[in-house]
Amino acid sequence: MANARLFKKEIKEFLFNQTLHAFDPETLARVATVQYRPDWSCHVTMADGSTDDGQYGFEGNFYWTRYKQFRDGALHRFSLNRIDEHTAQAYFENGVRAFLQSSLTQINSP
Numbered sequence: 001m002a003n004a005r006l007f008k009k010e011i012k013e014f015l016f017n018q019t020l021h022a023f024d025p026e027t028l029a030r031v032a033t034v035q036y037r038p039d040w041s042c043h044v045t046m047a048d049g050s051t052d053d054g055q056y057g058f059e060g061n062f063y064w065t066r067y068k069q070f071r072d073g074a075l076h077r078f079s080l081n082r083i084d085e086h087t088a089q090a091y092f093e094n095g096v097r098a099f100l101q102s103s104l105t106q107i108n109s110p
Contacts, residue, residue, distance in 0.1 A: 006080040006088060007061050014080060014088060014101075015056070015063055022099035025089065028107055031099065044070060062093060 006014060015036045022032040035043045042056045042065060054067030062077040077093040080101070087102035100107065 003089075004082045005061075006082055008058060010082075011061070011063050011080055012058055018103065020101045020103060021105055022101055023107055025097055025100050028100075028109070030106065034101075042067075046070075 017036065017038045019033060019035045021030050022034060023030050029047070031047050033045045036056055037043070040055055040057055042054050043051065044054070044067060045051050052067045052070045054065055054070070056063060056065045058064075059077065062079055064075055064077045066075040067073060078090045078098055079093070080088040080090055082088050083100070086104045087100060087107060089100050090098040092098050
């Protein structure tokens with residue numbers, strides 16, 4: 001299962017109506033908590049306590065997010081690679097590594 005690319009159905013199962021924690025892939029510090037709601041809205045609480053609202057959805061084997069302020073309000077597409085049953089590594093559409101996402105509130109290794 002480790003490092004297996006997720007496809008549309010699996011991505012949806014991982015994200016839809018879930019609360020996930022985002023971690024810096026280098027330091028494993030938790031940087032945010034994201035609620036992916038069933039109405040296709042999402043709400044992020046950053047580690048510093050700031051919050052933002054946005055939308056998310058699915059396109060092919062990617063999911064996308066667009067927040068009001070975070071990442072300058074731009075739409076970003078991501079793929080996911082499964083790390084374990086709780087955690088996936090997100091990659092921007094261009095292949096650059098993004099946050100680790102997990103249902104766990106703390107992770108010790110990716």
